Amino acid sequence: MVTKETTVKVSEDSGKEGQFNLDGILSELGSFGKYQLLLLLLLAFRDSFLNMCNFNYVFTAAEVDFRCEVPECEALDSRFNASWMPYALTNETNTCYRMTPHEEAALNSSELSQQYTCAPENFAWNKTKRCEKVVYEDYNSIVAEFDLGCQPWKRTLIGTVHNLGLVFSFVISGLISDKYGRKVIIVGTPLVVGVAGLIKSFSVNYWMLLVLEFLETALGYGNASMVLSLETVSQKRRVVFSCISDILASIGSAFFGLIAWKIPYWRHMMRAIYAPLLVVVFYIFLVDEGVRWLLAHNKNDEAVRVLNKVAKINKIQLSNKAKQMLKTIAGESNKNDEDGEKKSQSEQPHLLSVLRSRKILLRVLLIAACFICCTFVYNGTIINSTSVSGNKYLNFSALLLVSVPTRIITALTLTRFGRKTPICVAYTLCCIFFISSAFVPKSIWWASVLFYLVGKMCSSYGVFSMYVVAMEVFPTTSRNSLTNIANTVGRLGSVLAPQAPLLEKYMSGLPSIVFGIVALGPAVLALLLPDTSRAALPDDVLDAENLDTAPDDERPGDVTNEPPRITVSVTKDKEAQ
Structure with missing residues (x-):
């Protein structure tokens, strides 16, 4: 099927590079060609070992009898x-x-x-x-090696310091990512984590390990991979692409349980999961900067080079209109170079100037409130879950693999039913299943466990969906920064989550009831956010403000199943890609 008049109008009327033009080119290039599959594998390797390192304290600081x-x-x-x-x-x-x-x-x-x-x-x-x-x-854990058995507060302090470091990490990585590019974070943070982790494995005492734990998390991590995933493909494929990326990372992370099982001593285990991150240094040559970020920062020549590279690797012949648009963009790039820093500064607003927009500021606060509820429920359910009989390493791996079917459901529903409805339904079901698990008679304990597990899957679905929405409602020039600011405030929920099990002393099943009640928060708050499922990612503040006010006639392709624009000379076979 070939698009009609819209193509000509978009390419002719757009005086500057816009969201419709880029989305059309990305559609022509395909979403799952050789280039995108290679990117998925590279990000999966990076995120898998980064997740292992992020969870390392589960085994390195494990309680020992x-x-x-x-x-x-x-x-x-x-x-x-x-x-x-x-x-x-x-x-x-x-x-x-x-x-x-x-x-x-x-x-x-x-x-x-x-x-x-x-x-x-x-x-x-x-x-x-x-x-x-x-x-x-046994002496496989730091608890035994540093004699922390009678000082349990020192063991739990490691997790507190770890989460405190993540607060700094998300803020720092977001600012760097938006100013210097996604690639800087994708390559830089794993190297910092890898080096800090290897040094940490040689810690001579508890306090040295604690300091390195903070430095590792404060200078590493971040969510640049997810941002790049959303910005790499067209509007209709970005959720599916991000879900596949997360599935691959979850499968890779699940191997951590097996690694910890075969290499139980904490020093050796840490070296086994931190050392592979040093390989990410070669990503300098293997991963390209995000095209949307390049265009938003007037690096049009580099953006054109990346798009042509994708077309070459995927063996795609771009349409004549797409080629003409790329030439136009390259010409504008030369003009921008002549204008110098003056134009660059005018088109790259400072983060504080972005927050002067009342709509943007309200969205940050709204998403932060959603994240507080989401992280409290998600982390609290994990902490409060009863110990499962069997091998703890295999149980840990199985827990990570639960996200695989959840992401498949996410990809199918977020694309088909939009954003608001699935999030509201997920957290409403989360409320129902958690409260139900608290009142199931002990004689049918398996039903309580089943309800609890389904509630946890709904919570996992909701957290990922909120991340997607958060990245879709902010402009490219400050997308990662604003998302991470909201996420940082939202981590208040993860700080409160460890206290939830104490509620069990007052009433059996009370923690699950609280999780169910809190889950209603994002179910209601999500209704106040714009539905971005059929909108292109906003490039500037004006685009972001108009997400929920743009008239339908400006987006004729958004309300149908027609392919994105700029596909006049694309055949059916190419569109299928």
């Missing part, structure tokens, strides 16, 4: 599950107290035989004393 060292009995049996434990230690597990020896046994221990000093009658059953030293079940 321990017991007190009992000098009177260690020589008799020094195993972790020693035979004398029932009468020398308390009945509680992972406690830093042991039974106090009778005074006569303690005073005469040097003169008495080991059998006598470790006998049941030589320990006071009603009196305990604090351990001077503890023995761990």
